[in-house]
Amino acid sequence: xxxxxxxxxxxIVSAFxxxxxxxxxxxxxxxxxxxxxxxxxxxASWLQWPHQYQYGTTYRDNLDDTWIAITKELIxxxxxxxxxYNQTEKNRIIKALQAKEVDLTNIDFKxxxxxxxxxxxxxxxxxxxxxxxxxxxxxxxxxxxxxxxxKKCDSIPSKIGKNQNKxxxxxxxxxxxxxxxxxxxxxxxxxxxxxxxxxxNRNLGMTQAQAEEIFAKYLGATNFIWLDGQAGLEITDQxxxxxxxxxxxxxxxxxxxxxLLNYDVKPADIIKLYQAKNKEGxxxxxxxxPIAKNNVxxxxxxxxxxxxxxxxxxxxxxxxxxxxxxxPNDQIAIQKIQTLYPNRKVVGIDCRNLYANGGMIHCVTMxxxxx
Numbered sequence: 001x002x003x004x005x006x007x008x009x010x011x012i013v014s015a016f017x018x019x020x021x022x023x024x025x026x027x028x029x030x031x032x033x034x035x036x037x038x039x040x041x042x043x044a045s046w047l048q049w050p051h052q053y054q055y056g057t058t059y060r061d062n063l064d065d066t067w068i069a070i071t072k073e074l075i076x077x078x079x080x081x082x083x084x085y086n087q088t089e090k091n092r093i094i095k096a097l098q099a100k101e102v103d104l105t106n107i108d109f110k111x112x113x114x115x116x117x118x119x120x121x122x123x124x125x126x127x128x129x130x131x132x133x134x135x136x137x138x139x140x141x142x143x144x145x146x147x148x149x150x151k152k153c154d155s156i157p158s159k160i161g162k163n164q165n166k167x168x169x170x171x172x173x174x175x176x177x178x179x180x181x182x183x184x185x186x187x188x189x190x191x192x193x194x195x196x197x198x199x200x201n202r203n204l205g206m207t208q209a210q211a212e213e214i215f216a217k218y219l220g221a222t223n224f225i226w227l228d229g230q231a232g233l234e235i236t237d238q239x240x241x242x243x244x245x246x247x248x249x250x251x252x253x254x255x256x257x258x259x260l261l262n263y264d265v266k267p268a269d270i271i272k273l274y275q276a277k278n279k280e281g282x283x284x285x286x287x288x289x290p291i292a293k294n295n296v297x298x299x300x301x302x303x304x305x306x307x308x309x310x311x312x313x314x315x316x317x318x319x320x321x322x323x324x325x326x327x328p329n330d331q332i333a334i335q336k337i338q339t340l341y342p343n344r345k346v347v348g349i350d351c352r353n354l355y356a357n358g359g360m361i362h363c364v365t366m367x368x369x370x371x
Contacts, residue, residue, distance in 0.1 A: 029213040031167070033127040033135065034220030035370040037186025038315045039248055039341075044079035044108075045316060046366040047071065048119040048156075049093050051085040054149065055116075062300060063117070068100050069349050070321060070361070074108040077316040081368075083110050083119070083156070107209050114200035115149045118359060120241075121178035122153035123366040124160045125218065127169075134371050135167040136160065137218055138177035145201025145234045165294050175214050176202035180239040180363055182215070185246040188279040190221035193229025193269075196237040223279040227269040234358055237238045238264075241362050244273055247340045252276060252284045252322035253311055259291045263309060289336055292327040298352045308351070311361035313337060313346070316367075 029260065047070065050063040074080045090109050097104060114122075121144070125137040138157035143150030156173070161168035183191040198206055208226065215221040229238040236242075243263050247253040252273070260270050276284050292308035309326040310333035317341035320341050324330040330348055338346040351360050 029216035029222075031216055031220050031222070033137065033218050034128055035125065035127050035184045035186070037184065037246070037249065038367055040186065041370045042078045042317050042367045044081050045074050045077075045314075045366040046083070046119055046123055046160075046368060047364065048083045048114050048117045048123070048153075049085070049089065050117050051089050051114070053113075053142070055083055059357075062298070062356075064096055064300075066349060066351060066354050067364075068097060068102060070365070071097065071107065072100065072102045073319050073321055073347050073349070074316055075103060077318040077341065078106075080107050081110055082107055083112050083260075085111075085113055087111060090264055093153045110160070110163065112156060113152045114156065115143075115151070115153045117364050118153070118178075118180075118358075119156070119366045120180045120363045121154055121236075122150070123179065124157040124368075125179060125219075126367070126369050128369070129167075132356055134369060135169055136164075137169045137171055138171050139178075140172040140174070140200065140202075141178060142176050144178065144196075145237065146200065147201075169218065171214075175206070175211070178236070178239065179366065180241045182219070183240050183244065184219060184221060184244050185249050185278065187245075187249045188221060188329070189223040189225065190215055190219065191225040191227075191244060191246070191252075191276065193227045193238045193240050194227030195231040195233070196239055199231055199237055201237075223277075225272070225276045228266060229269065230264065232268065233264055233339060236358070239363075241312055242309050242360070243311055245313070245362070246288055249278070250285050251287055251340060253287045253289060253313075253337070253340070255291060255309075255311065256288050259288075262307065263291060265345045267347065287336060289333045289341055290329045292325045293329045294325075294327055296325045296327075296352055296355050298356050299350075302356060306358055309360065310337070310353055312362040314361045314365045314367075315341070318344055320344050320346040321349050321361045321365070322346060323351035323355070325352050326350065 028133045050060045053062045122141040127137055141154040181196045231237045289310045296304045296308045313322045334346050334348055
């Protein structure tokens with residue numbers, strides 16, 4: 001009887017150990033690469049300059065001043081790589097910068113064709129391997145669920161990797177993921193909206209567990225703050241970086257409950273956001289910025305019908321670039337962000353015309369960490 005019982009127990013234990021659910025729950029994904037926090041020192045910042053080849057000259061001309069302002073601030077902080085559509089565009093950009101007395105010394109131009117300007121979403125994701133060496137991850141990009149042309153932009157990371165002679169980790173067939181979809185605190189925590197990742201227009205049938213395993217392996221994230229988000233809200237299906245960012249390892253920068261509601265964040269997601277904990281299980285501190293007091297009106301007089309977010313800022317080596325809207329709350333937001341970065345100068349960049357196309361400063365910049 002004892003022998004039969006032992007065999008029975010062995011069979012049951014063996015079967016359980018092979019059970020996919022049990023193994024998935026206990027499996028620890030191997031961390032191969034880590035994504036440095038944005039506040040860590042940069043080698044450079046990347047920009048994709050607006051051009052006329054997709055949406056016309058009016059689109060391009062309405063955005064030039066914003067890119068010039070971004071470039072002018074960044075060149076005193078770090079090197080700036082500017083992607084120009086072709087040689088004609090490169091020459092035009094140089095003339096535009098010179099006309100505003102922008103020093104070209106710290107600027108390096110790359111001539112690559114692009115579909116649009118959103119390098120945060122389509123550009124190179126710089127990570128460190130286990131030895132600390134910088135590599136480029138080429139995540140899949142499909143125009144936010146094939147809502148816009150994307151093939152030129154999707155090729156940008158591989159082109160940059162080849163030009164810089166860096167290892168390129170090819171992830172196009174593993175996951176579609178925009179840089180603006182994920183926020184990472186640099187210490188193992190990732191914050192994201194499911195609506196812009198676990199969406200069949202990006203990753204058909206992908207589960208949360210599968211996404212977490214990929215993010216652990218390639219970004220070093222082992223603690224996750226998942227908000228539901230809203231599929232169909234804007235072209236992005238609600239990117240996290242419009243309303244919640246990691247200001248540093250201890251702080252989430254976001255808005256008040258009422259402002260989040262006004263920004264179309266669901267009540268259940270606000271609760272999850274305010275209850276977020278880091279990898280050690282400790283709650284985050286919160287810096288709550290206002291939203292713009294008034295609806296944003298572009299420089300060409302179009303009332304967008306919605307208020308601007310200040311959360312979509314960009315952290316450079318010596319500067320923090322904050323989107324502003326010619327609004328009474330611009331200076332309040334700048335002053336609040338300045339308290340978080342006493343060793344950096346916080347400056348406002350007029351984003352009214354850029355915001356008409358759905359994005360702000362963080363959406364059009366990408367950091368390259370120092371080796």
